[in-house]
Amino acid sequence: MKVYGWVQDTDMDGRCATVTATSDGGPGWINMVEACGSGVRKNFDWSIPDTRAAKVWLRIIDTD
Numbered sequence: 001m002k003v004y005g006w007v008q009d010t011d012m013d014g015r016c017a018t019v020t021a022t023s024d025g026g027p028g029w030i031n032m033v034e035a036c037g038s039g040v041r042k043n044f045d046w047s048i049p050d051t052r053a054a055k056v057w058l059r060i061i062d063t064d
Helices: none
Strands: 002-008 015-023 030-036 041-047 054-062
Touching (some): 002 015, 002 054, 030 041
Antiparallel strands (some): 002 041, 015 030
8 A cells, every 4th residue: 555645834823734644454564744834844655565555644743
């Protein structure tokens, strides 16, 4: 399975935009990318071996 895309922080507010992905079945696998600061954009391209499903979350987290 492949999970790819980008996440971008759009405001200098002390928070970050994050994307987290975990395998849903098969061996345990997790990855996260974090964009912090206005205009910061992070790309991600993850291959998840031996799985047919994944859970993916977009979150806004406080950095304080």
